Amino acid sequence: MKARYSIFSLARNALSSHENWPQAWRSPEPKKEYDVVIVGGGGHGLVTAYYLAKEHGITNVAVIEKGWLGGGNTGRNTTIVRSNYMWDESAALYEHSLKLWENMTKELNFNVMFSQRGVLNLAHTLNEVRITKRRIHANRLNGIDSEWVEPEQVKEWVPIIDLRGNGRYPVLGGSLQRRGGTARHDAVAWGYARAADALGVDIIQQCAVEGFDIEDGRVTGVRTSKGAIKAKKVGVVVAGHAGVLANMAGFKLPINSRPLQALVSEPVKPCVHCVVMAGAVHAYISQSDKGELVIGAGTDAYNSYAQWGSNPVTEDTLAAICELYPLFRRMRMMRQWGGVVDTCPDASPIISTTPVKGLYFNCGWGTGGFKATPGSGHIFADTVANDRPHPIAEPFSLERFKTGFLIDEHAAAGVAH
Ligand SMILES: Cc1cc2nc3c(=O)[nH]c(=O)nc-3n(C[C@H](O)[C@H](O)[C@H](O)COP(=O)(O)OP(=O)(O)OC[C@H]3O[C@@H](n4cnc5c(N)ncnc54)[C@H](O)[C@@H]3O)c2cc1C
Numbered sequence: 001m002k003a004r005y006s007i008f009s010l011a012r013n014a015l016s017s018h019e020n021w022p023q024a025w026r027s028p029e030p031k032k033e034y035d036v037v038i039v040g041g042g043g044h045g046l047v048t049a050y051y052l053a054k055e056h057g058i059t060n061v062a063v064i065e066k067g068w069l070g071g072g073n074t075g076r077n078t079t080i081v082r083s084n085y086m087w088d089e090s091a092a093l094y095e096h097s098l099k100l101w102e103n104m105t106k107e108l109n110f111n112v113m114f115s116q117r118g119v120l121n122l123a124h125t126l127n128e129v130r131i132t133k134r135r136i137h138a139n140r141l142n143g144i145d146s147e148w149v150e151p152e153q154v155k156e157w158v159p160i161i162d163l164r165g166n167g168r169y170p171v172l173g174g175s176l177q178r179r180g181g182t183a184r185h186d187a188v189a190w191g192y193a194r195a196a197d198a199l200g201v202d203i204i205q206q207c208a209v210e211g212f213d214i215e216d217g218r219v220t221g222v223r224t225s226k227g228a229i230k231a232k233k234v235g236v237v238v239a240g241h242a243g244v245l246a247n248m249a250g251f252k253l254p255i256n257s258r259p260l261q262a263l264v265s266e267p268v269k270p271c272v273h274c275v276v277m278a279g280a281v282h283a284y285i286s287q288s289d290k291g292e293l294v295i296g297a298g299t300d301a302y303n304s305y306a307q308w309g310s311n312p313v314t315e316d317t318l319a320a321i322c323e324l325y326p327l328f329r330r331m332r333m334m335r336q337w338g339g340v341v342d343t344c345p346d347a348s349p350i351i352s353t354t355p356v357k358g359l360y361f362n363c364g365w366g367t368g369g370f371k372a373t374p375g376s377g378h379i380f381a382d383t384v385a386n387d388r389p390h391p392i393a394e395p396f397s398l399e400r401f402k403t404g405f406l407i408d409e410h411a412a413a414g415v416a417h
Contacts, residue, residue, distance in 0.1 A: 005111075024190060025196075030229050039209045054199060061196075066206070072239055072339065074373070113289065114182075117181045117275065154173065207224050209248075210225060212248055261300075266331060267290050283317045295333075298316075348413075349366075351380055
């Protein structure tokens with residue numbers, strides 16, 4: 001058992017100037033063989049390992065990460081959490097996840113700073129008003145909290161907004177999910193890593209998977225920069241690199257890998273109290289606990305593995321932000337960065353068995369998988385443990401690209417994250 005974090009352990013460690021905290025997780029050398037190897041030490045991979053150990057009793061597990069934990073999209077996203085997706089299949093998936101968010105800090109004994117401050121999606125055109133209202137009805141039929149807000153109510157939630165949107169982007173109303181919000185992304189990775197390690201999972205960083213060993217159509221292990229590791233089953237959760245890993249295993253995925261960028265401003269006093277998203281103008285905003293404005297943009301229009309975004313996208317986003325919030329015209333931006341997101345043609349993820357026996361893929365979360373982290377890992381662990389899709393995962397299998405039963409979430413997930 002790990003030492004529990006509490007007010008008492010904080011006080012005890014203060015006495016030794018906080019120099020004797022135990023390591024949050026071990027850094028073991030890889031064993032020769034595991035029951036399950038998870039490739040990718042982002043949030044989704046770590047949650048998968050945690051639930052394999054916790055709910056399925058499979059503790060001989062390694063998480064193999066080529067860089068550092070959470071150094072991929074988990075540590076690069078703008079942390080918006082919500083579940084107001086359109087279709088029944090997505091509603092089940094994202095609501096399952098949101099429920100796990102609501103208990104995460106307690107379950108992990110690690111403060112992930114989950115703040116249910118509300119997520120507001122603005123509508124700027126009549127068409128958007130219709131689509132948004134339709135989605136609200138669909139959400140409510142699925143038991144998800146979702147409500148229409150008139151422009152005056154938008155102004156109450158976000159007093160600094162200019163409802164005229166400088167003439168270009170008038171605010172005609174929006175949808176509000178009060179249970180939505182933000183969280184601390186690094187804490188999510190660290191919290192699950194610590195909890196998984198406590199259950200016996202080996203977390204191996206700075207170790208890239210370079211190939212798979214496949215015999216008679218079944219995976220038997222992975223080849224890594226630290227040597228070959230045998231595995232009865234392998235789960236791959238590498239976001240923007242899913243296509244690369246699928247190529248290594250000898251099949252193709254219907255995925256595009258594109259840069260998605262975000263930026264933060266200098267810190268200012270609290271002025272944005274919820275998350276505000278505007279799909280039509282490709283810009284969304286929230287304020288971090290440090291006071292920085294966290295601003296997200298759209299994806300670049302081309303495929304790339306570069307972890308930065310192009311300048312025209314930044315310029316468009318900032319222009320829209322200044323038009324909606326004239327107050328921010330004088331603010332300075334501090335940092336900009338990008339991540340490589342894996343987008344599917346229907347803007348829905350893939351959680352699936354594959355043509356190779358014992359090899360499973362969880363990917364295609366595109367611009368919006370942070371919110372799904374706990375739910376995705378939970379159902380992927382079940383899929384890997386039982387060698388068949390979890391009922392929530394079933395519609396998200398690779399089969400849908402053959403059958404045509406796509407789950408088109410472009411309106412709910414295209415730009416909005
Ligand atoms: C700028 C930006 C903003 C975003 N905003 C939001 C948001 O507000 N809300 C939201 O819900 N989602 C958002 N997302 C999307 C979200 O970040 C991702 O969908 C989610 O974090 C994916 O998590 P993951 O664990 O699957 O991937 P990652 O965190 O990327 O983890 C995959 C890991 O696999 C590792 N890896 C890759 N190849 C190999 C290999 N060969 N061997 C070993 N390891 C390997 C990588 O190093 C990486 O650490 C955003 C993304 C970006 C880039």
